[in-house]
Amino acid sequence: MERYIGMDVHAGSCTLAVISEKGRKLKDFPVETNGQALVEAIRMIPGHKHLVMEEGLQSAWLYETLNPHVDELVVAGITTSRGPKSDKRDAYGLAEKLRVGNLDKHVFKAPRQFTRLRELSRAHMTLVGDVVRAQARxxxxxxxxxxxxxxxxxxSSRRRNEWLKQLPSTSQLRATRLYDHLDFLLEQKKRAEADLLREGKKHPIVKILESAPGFGPIRAARLVPIVITPHRFRTKRQFWSYCGLGIVTRSSSDWxxxxxxxxxxxxxxxxxxxxxxxxHFLKSIFKGAATTVVTQRNKDPIxxxxxxxxxxxxxPSLAKLSLARMIAATVLRMWKNEEEYDPGRAGLLANTRKG
Structure with missing residues (x-):
């Protein structure tokens, strides 16, 4: 007896909708967004349970909490909906799509892997963005x-007074406060970077990937908790698409x-x-690595x-994109084989393509 369960998640409540393997609507009910309450609600549903919910802020926590209590748990990519809308309608819609295999996008979840490294990476990325915003202000x-x-x-703190003198007195106080805010953020960013590097050293794969072209300990430590495992991607083209580097061709009236x-x-x-x-974070990592190769790694075969x-x-912009794709393919191969970057191999591939 198969039961397909759609769950529409909100901060205060979740709406669960259950349908049979033949598509008949069986029941729907609200549950408090609470781990214990949701587990008890799922346990009350008989049969083999297939649960689906949309990707969101709470999806990782819910996946970790509910996965042991269902036979299948799918996190679906968010899709736009048109026409009438309600929590009940959305939950039944998710359940029906799971039943017929019509979900557009499955989102990979592995919340128990690289957990600490992921949180430290997020803290570092948040502070980097805050520093950029403070500097722009x-x-x-x-x-x-x-x-x-x-x-x-x-x-710079050394010439700060010289810059402040170029502002009228009415603007100097505001600029001083923003400078204080920037100094605080820079100190927090420095600490977050140290924490991230310290945690990255505990994972051998980070040490391997930091030898990739344009990479270093920071980019490697940010990459690993996002990808989790390279075996999610059978080919480099799948990895390119996930990183935003896959080329899409569109045409119409073909015949x-x-x-x-x-x-x-x-x-x-x-x-x-x-x-x-x-x-978007992976695209930023690989385009940043390509920029590093272009500006600093002139002796690298790549x-x-x-x-x-x-x-x-x-x-130049398209050449840089091609370089980012090369680096992404190299990183995927290094991770799958668990081998450090070999510049000689890159040079051999380059000579082969040239010939």
């Missing part, structure tokens, strides 16, 4: 008063009929772009491949 004060500001010298009545593919303009459903792409007439 400081620059905006100077620009609003017609003071030309470039580079990072304006944030035309000849005078003889046969159908042939027409030469229609094709729009090319990158996959939009992706992990940089020579980048130079050849440029020499072939490719735009």
């Amino acid at each position: 400081i620059k905006s004060i100077y620009r609003s008063r017609g003071v030309l500001v470039t580079g990072v010298d304006v944030y 035309v009929q000849t005078a003889e009545g046969a159908w042939i593919k027409s030469r229609v303009p094709q729009t090319r772009g990158l996959s939009r459903q992706h992990n 940089h020579a491949r980048y130079e050849r792409i440029l020499d072939g007439g490719t735009k």
Whole structure:
């Protein structure tokens, strides 16, 4: 006896809807968003239980809490809904999609793996973003008063008084408070980075991946808790799509009929772009690694491949994208084989492609 359960999750309550294997609606009821209450509600449902919920802020906690009590638990990607909407309708809709296998996107969850490293990585990324925002606010004060500001010298504590003197007295107090806020954030970021590096050293795979082109201990420590395991991806193209580096081609009105009545593919303009459903943090990591290779790793064989792409007439932005894809493929292979980066192997591949 199979039971498909859709759960619409909110901060205060969850709505559960149960349907049979033939699609008949059996019951629906609200439950407090509380671990013990949800477990008891799930246990009261007889048969083999298949539970589905949408990805959200609480999905990792709910997955960890409810997974031992069901036969299958699926976290679905959020999709836009049109027409009438309610918690009950959404829950039944999720259950029906799970029953017929019509869920658009499954979200991978492994909350018990790399837990501490994941939390420290999130803290570090949050503080990095806060520092950038604080710096932007400081620059905006100077620009609003017609003071030309470039580079990072304006944030330095040594020349801070010289910069403040260029502002009217009415703006100096505000700028001083923002400088104090920036100093606090920089200290917190420094501590978060130390915590992240300390935790990263406890995982051998982080040590391996930091040898990848354009990588280091910070990027490796941020990558691992996001991907969890490389075996989620059978090919590098699947990994590229997940990282936002997969190329998507779009076309329409592809077929035309000849005078003889046969159908042939027409030469229609094709729009090319990158996959939009992706992990934005991973895309940032690999594009940052590509920037590092371009600006700092001139002796790396993978940089020579980048130079050849440029020499072939490719735009620098597209060449950089190709470089990011190379690095992502290299990291995936290193992780699967648990081997450090071998520049000689990269050079061999480059010479093979050149020939």
